[in-house]
Amino acid sequence: MFERIPEQIRRLAIVFVIVIGGTVVLRYFVLPPSLFETRLHRESTIQREVAKQVKFAGTTVCGGCHEDTATVKRKGFHKNLSCESCHGPAAMHTEDPMTVKPFAPRKRKFCPLCHEYDPSRPTGFPQINVTIHNPLKPCITCHNPHHPEPPTVPRECSACHAGIARTKAVSHHALIACTTCHRASRKHKVSPRRVKPTKPDTREFCGKCHREGSKRKDAPKIDLSTHGERYLCWECHYPHMPGVA
Numbered sequence: 001m002f003e004r005i006p007e008q009i010r011r012l013a014i015v016f017v018i019v020i021g022g023t024v025v026l027r028y029f030v031l032p033p034s035l036f037e038t039r040l041h042r043e044s045t046i047q048r049e050v051a052k053q054v055k056f057a058g059t060t061v062c063g064g065c066h067e068d069t070a071t072v073k074r075k076g077f078h079k080n081l082s083c084e085s086c087h088g089p090a091a092m093h094t095e096d097p098m099t100v101k102p103f104a105p106r107k108r109k110f111c112p113l114c115h116e117y118d119p120s121r122p123t124g125f126p127q128i129n130v131t132i133h134n135p136l137k138p139c140i141t142c143h144n145p146h147h148p149e150p151p152t153v154p155r156e157c158s159a160c161h162a163g164i165a166r167t168k169a170v171s172h173h174a175l176i177a178c179t180t181c182h183r184a185s186r187k188h189k190v191s192p193r194r195v196k197p198t199k200p201d202t203r204e205f206c207g208k209c210h211r212e213g214s215k216r217k218d219a220p221k222i223d224l225s226t227h228g229e230r231y232l233c234w235e236c237h238y239p240h241m242p243g244v245a
Contacts, residue, residue, distance in 0.1 A: 055089035058082075062090065065097070069146055076147030077126075086110075086145065111139040117162045124193040129162060153189035160192060164240050171241040181205070181239065199234070206233040 027036075034040045062083040063070035073079055084090055088103040105111070108130070117127040126148075134142065142151050157178040158165035168174060178184075184197035200206060203224060209216040210233075211224040222228075228236055 054091050056084050057090045057094045059084070061094055065094075072144070073146040076144075076149065078146060078148060105145075106138055106140065108136065108138045111143075111145075119163045122193075124160075126192070127160060127162065133159075149190060153186055157184075168240040172243060173240065200239075201232070203228070203232060 034044075059070075059082050073083075084102075086103075086105055090102045092100045093102045112128070112130045115127055116130050121127060139145070139148075143149075154160060181200055182197045185195060187195040188197050204211075207224045208214065209219040210222055212221045214221065233239075
């Protein structure tokens with residue numbers, strides 16, 4: 001019966017037997033148990049980590065001595081940021097505070113690691129163009145790093161919305177001010193992620209320029225009663241580049 005099986009199948013079966021047999025031999029007779037024992041892995045990992053020198057003290061320990069600074073920080077935009085994110089490992093400083101001083105970022109290049117404009121960052125996250133935003137000056141010249149509320153609110157939307165500004169600058173809406181379509185309170189400029197600006201919520205808003213019979217002669221016209229059915233205009237058209245649908 002074995003001879004009736006095609007030769008290719010027999011060869012494949014022999015390969016499988018060799019592979020499985022070799023695996024069993026390696027698993028139970030050659031390789032050390034520590035390679036497979038979860039308990040041994042856990043114990044060796046704990047021993048390795050415990051042997052490492054403790055470098056970080058933790059924000060709670062920092063607040064024990066720097067209570068005034070910790071109080072300010074708890075109310076500011078950096079309240080969820082660990083002290084050692086900016087000041088570096090501070091365990092040795094807590095053991096000998098008079099001799100070992102923590103790192104204090106003073107140069108301009110430090111803060112832009114988080115706050116330089118990057119389109120991948122969340123909308124509303126404070127970002128700047130480091131080339132034109134107070135050139136060459138250290139950030140702490142104007143901002144208290146533990147409560148970095150801007151001393152004056154941004155005068156231009158592009159200060160935070162650089163990506164949108166670049167897109168709008170080459171669109172048909174380039175000459176339309178942001179405040180034509182949006183209303184943003186001062187609180188939005190200080191707390192952009194908590195206080196949102198308004199945006200058009202009716203079809204009639206865009207229709208002021210784009211409906212048939214509008215006084216804006218240079219704007220494309222549509223029949224507002226049929227075009228786009230019941231959808232808001234910005235649900236199909238990107239308002240900062242309205243030619244892209």
